[in-house]
Amino acid sequence: MKALWKRGLRYRKHVKGLTGTPDIVFAGKKVAIFCDSEFWHGKDWTIRKNDFKSIKNFGMRKFKGTLKKIRK
Secondary structure (H helix, E strand, O other), X not given: OHHHHHOOOOOEEOOOOOOOOOOXXXXXXXXXXXXXXXXXXXXXHHHHHHHOOOOHHHHHHHHHHHHHHHOO
């Protein structure tokens, strides 16, 4: 996102009024970008769960909440 902004590409993050809540929105161009966050969706969780260091409590809560949402 920082690289886009540095190049003068102005966007909005996490626009809630759009279906699916895209990560990046270029409203003037009518373009929405969804970033694939495999980590937060559980890919290789048994291996990657030890990647948390300084944000261990936050990360575990966030991951468990995401899994609960996608498994409904």
